[in-house]
Amino acid sequence: MTESPVTAPSAPIDAVYSMIVVSNRLPVDYVEGPDGETLWRTSPGGLVTALEPVMKQSDGAWIGWAGVADREFDPFENDGISIVPVPLSAAELEDYYEGFSNDTLWPLYHDVIAPPTYHREWWDAYVRVNRRFAEAAARAADVGAVVWVQDYQLQLVPQMLREVRPDLVIGFFNHIPFPAYGIYSQLPWRRQVLAGLLGADVIGFQRAADAGNFSRAVRRLFGYATRGTIIEVPDADGEVRRVVARHFPISIDTESFEELAARPEVQARAKEIREGLGNPKTIMLGVDRLDYTKGIRHRIKAFGELIRDGRLSVEDAVLVQVASPSRERVETYRQLRDEIELQVGRLNGDYSTLSHQAVSYLHHGYPREEMAALYLAADVMLVTALRDGMNLVAKEFVACTGDNDGVLVLSEFAGAADELKQAILVNPHDIEGLKDAIIEAASMPKRERARRMRALRRRVREYDVARWSASFLDTLTGSASVVPGVPDSLDSALSRLADTDRLLVALDFDGTIAPHVDRPEEARALDGARAGILSLLALPDTRIAFVSGRALESLAEVSEAPDGVLLTGSHGIELRLGASEVELDLLSHELDNLGELSRMLGALTDGVDGAWLERKPAGLALHTRLMPPAAGAALQTKVRTDVEAALPDLTVRGGKNVVEFAVRAGNKGDALLRLKQHTGATAVFYAGDDETDEDAFAVLGDGDVGVKIGRGKTLAGHRVRGPEEIVEVLERLSAKRSGRP
Ligand SMILES: O=P(O)(O)OC[C@H]1O[C@H](O[C@H]2O[C@H](CO)[C@@H](O)[C@H](O)[C@H]2O)[C@H](O)[C@@H](O)[C@@H]1O
Numbered sequence: 001m002t003e004s005p006v007t008a009p010s011a012p013i014d015a016v017y018s019m020i021v022v023s024n025r026l027p028v029d030y031v032e033g034p035d036g037e038t039l040w041r042t043s044p045g046g047l048v049t050a051l052e053p054v055m056k057q058s059d060g061a062w063i064g065w066a067g068v069a070d071r072e073f074d075p076f077e078n079d080g081i082s083i084v085p086v087p088l089s090a091a092e093l094e095d096y097y098e099g100f101s102n103d104t105l106w107p108l109y110h111d112v113i114a115p116p117t118y119h120r121e122w123w124d125a126y127v128r129v130n131r132r133f134a135e136a137a138a139r140a141a142d143v144g145a146v147v148w149v150q151d152y153q154l155q156l157v158p159q160m161l162r163e164v165r166p167d168l169v170i171g172f173f174n175h176i177p178f179p180a181y182g183i184y185s186q187l188p189w190r191r192q193v194l195a196g197l198l199g200a201d202v203i204g205f206q207r208a209a210d211a212g213n214f215s216r217a218v219r220r221l222f223g224y225a226t227r228g229t230i231i232e233v234p235d236a237d238g239e240v241r242r243v244v245a246r247h248f249p250i251s252i253d254t255e256s257f258e259e260l261a262a263r264p265e266v267q268a269r270a271k272e273i274r275e276g277l278g279n280p281k282t283i284m285l286g287v288d289r290l291d292y293t294k295g296i297r298h299r300i301k302a303f304g305e306l307i308r309d310g311r312l313s314v315e316d317a318v319l320v321q322v323a324s325p326s327r328e329r330v331e332t333y334r335q336l337r338d339e340i341e342l343q344v345g346r347l348n349g350d351y352s353t354l355s356h357q358a359v360s361y362l363h364h365g366y367p368r369e370e371m372a373a374l375y376l377a378a379d380v381m382l383v384t385a386l387r388d389g390m391n392l393v394a395k396e397f398v399a400c401t402g403d404n405d406g407v408l409v410l411s412e413f414a415g416a417a418d419e420l421k422q423a424i425l426v427n428p429h430d431i432e433g434l435k436d437a438i439i440e441a442a443s444m445p446k447r448e449r450a451r452r453m454r455a456l457r458r459r460v461r462e463y464d465v466a467r468w469s470a471s472f473l474d475t476l477t478g479s480a481s482v483v484p485g486v487p488d489s490l491d492s493a494l495s496r497l498a499d500t501d502r503l504l505v506a507l508d509f510d511g512t513i514a515p516h517v518d519r520p521e522e523a524r525a526l527d528g529a530r531a532g533i534l535s536l537l538a539l540p541d542t543r544i545a546f547v548s549g550r551a552l553e554s555l556a557e558v559s560e561a562p563d564g565v566l567l568t569g570s571h572g573i574e575l576r577l578g579a580s581e582v583e584l585d586l587l588s589h590e591l592d593n594l595g596e597l598s599r600m601l602g603a604l605t606d607g608v609d610g611a612w613l614e615r616k617p618a619g620l621a622l623h624t625r626l627m628p629p630a631a632g633a634a635l636q637t638k639v640r641t642d643v644e645a646a647l648p649d650l651t652v653r654g655g656k657n658v659v660e661f662a663v664r665a666g667n668k669g670d671a672l673l674r675l676k677q678h679t680g681a682t683a684v685f686y687a688g689d690d691e692t693d694e695d696a697f698a699v700l701g702d703g704d705v706g707v708k709i710g711r712g713k714t715l716a717g718h719r720v721r722g723p724e725e726i727v728e729v730l731e732r733l734s735a736k737r738s739g740r741p
């Protein structure tokens with residue numbers, strides 16, 4: 001794909017940043033002041049709204065385009081953020097931004113609501129500009145820095161960056177939907193785009209469905225193995241990189257919107273807006289970039305028909321539609337503007353009176369204060385997107401509705417619908433359904449309005465933008481240091497989990513409930529963990545399982561598992577569910593491989609001080625914990641290389657001071673699914689500390705709780721410091737569950 005590779009700066013020139021965000025848009029756009037002076041204005045769109053508070057909290061740099069062609073700017077500081085502008089020529093603006101980004105990818109990724117256009121010269125410009133962004137990031141990033149690339153305009157940057165700076169930790173977040181394969185496969189450069197994205201360590205999406213579509217496309221086009229949210233990407237040297245592709249729904253700085261809406265001057269402005277509109281009974285509000293994905297026409301059509309049919313009157317109801325200018329040089333956007341303005345003009349001509357307008361249409365972009373006042377003034381917020389990555393407007397309306405008195409009508413095709421379930425959910429293509437929903441919203445009793453809005457507010461408070469970025473970055477980097485104790489967020493998750501009908505508590509053994517020891521046969525669970533397990537076992541509809549990489553026999557021995565505990569060993573290959581033990585019948589070629597493996601490992605480790613082999617039913621593990629670290633690492637590398645060359649079909653797993661080879665594949669994710677099926681669990685708790693536990697975290701669903709012990713990249717939603725914290729977690733879970741009605 002990268003015909004001419006990204007140039008690696010011999011010594012990065014401005015390599016000072018340990019955290020970098022790269023996006024097409026900077027938080028500010030250049031505008032020329034009345035006297036020709038340089039002014040910077042907040043850029044449009046939700047990406048900037050979401051990332052601005054994140055970057056204000058970090059001392060990293062934001063790399064992006066300044067919103068104007070053919071101008072070069074030096075790096076500068078804006079509102080506490082270090083800005084590194086990347087220039088675009090007028091031709092690049094046309095081909096890369098307006099063309100490939102907004103006339104190819106945008107309609108394609110939004111389910112071809114408008115027809116995508118494919119031009120080879122647009123693609124060439126896309127590659128060229130992506131390379132420029134990658135070069136800028138490679139120059140600015142300190143050794144080992146985290147680079148977080150944003151959105152569909154820059155999908156090739158992760159791979160380009162990895163090629164020249166393999167030391168970097170690279171994340172990617174896609175703010176818009178990722179389409180199903182049947183649509184994605186139209187893209188002539190579909191393989192190059194996937195390869196570009198797979199350069200990242202973690203690829204984030206708005207909805208679980210988007211992440212699923214992406215993984216399916218990778219399977220179809222590259223045949224890479226995927227397990228849950230993990231994609232196994234082979235590198236050129238045959239090593240497998242585990243790339244995470246999962247959803248991280250973006251959000252807003254809820255507190256700052258609440259604070260804004262509580263300001264007296266904003267409330268006064270809201271009152272003024274209502275009065276200016278003639279104090280109607282119901283103010284309906286739509287706020288969108290003027291984009292065909294937003295369903296503005298559908299909304300106006302439904303509203304217009306309600307007036308025409310007499311179900312609403314212009315004396316009682318007005319629709320305020322903010323349609324902020326967007327991508328105005330792209331033909332589809334121009335046409336849309338004409339269509340909407342014709343529609344609004346007709347509607348107002350037909351139904352407005354001298355004192356009451358049907359639609360108050362505003363083709364402007366407003367500052368946050370005015371947005372908050374509009375949200376406050378509105379009774380009903382109409383978000384009728386035909387497809388939308390998230391839609392932050394919906395969340396902002398909820399945050400600003402401080403008195404719980406407002407109704408949100410929300411398209412099920414906006415990412416926000418996965419979270420804001422107490423909104424009135426609509427299919428905007430169904431105009432009759434949309435009309436009924438608008439009437440339901442306008443006439444909803446006060447108590448019902450308050451009940452729904454309280455629940456919505458709880459959600460946007462709990463899941464704000466800080467949580468979004470923390471959860472993405474934590475998955476990407478692992479937290480630098482893990483504080484002792486049980487975090488509040490984990491405690492709340494345990495409270496919810498404790499209420500489930502049938503609970504499965506699945507625990508890795510070593511390093512999770514038993515501290516690591518030098519001799520694996522000496523490992524024992526902490527007394528507190530045993531006590532917690534016994535008290536959970538005594539509760540109805542509560543099952544416990546140990547999920548270990550150890551051979552089942554060894555697990556049974558060291559765990560001294562109380563009766564009733566389910567056991568899975570050898571990474572899920574062996575299971576003991578109740579009294580019966582699952583037989584492990586190795587096939588003849590597996591037995592041959594096992595014999596050869598055993599011979600090779602014996603020869604390679606014979607006489608090496610501190611190295612020992614652990615036999616497992618389907619393989620062998622080499623332990624080097626008792627060796628000097630450098631010698632242990634060197635031995636592991638040698639053993640891996642030799643075994644992989646001689647026996648390429650084996651499953652290889654690296655752990656802490658251990659490398660393990662198995663003649664039959666199996667993993668803790670499969671084990672957990674099997675346990676879930678066996679127990680009929682309605683929710684699962686899983687805790688683990690090692691790389692192999694990531695397979696289990698990868699199969700957890702929305703109502704489940706995953707806890708990673710210690711540092712390191714993880715898919716688990718929570719993290720604690722060590723087995724002592726797991727003791728506390730088990731105690732709390734048991735107490736909460738025994739207290740349920
Ligand atoms: O930069 P523009 O071409 O002017 O477009 C503005 C932004 O629009 C898109 O926003 C998306 O991100 C939001 C936050 O995640 C999300 O809520 C919304 O659903 C998306 O459409 C676009 O993805 C950004 O790159 C643009 O900057």
Ligand SMILES: O=c1ccn([C@@H]2O[C@H](COP(=O)(O)OP(=O)(O)O)[C@@H](O)[C@H]2O)c(=O)[nH]1
Pocket residue numbers: 044045046047049287288289322324364365366367368371390391392393394396
């Ligand atoms: O006149 C306007 C219109 C919109 N917005 C902001 O633009 C963002 C729109 O984000 P959303 O996710 O809803 O859609 P996008 O435009 O990114 O597709 C929200 O933060 C709005 O508050 C704004 O500040 N002024």
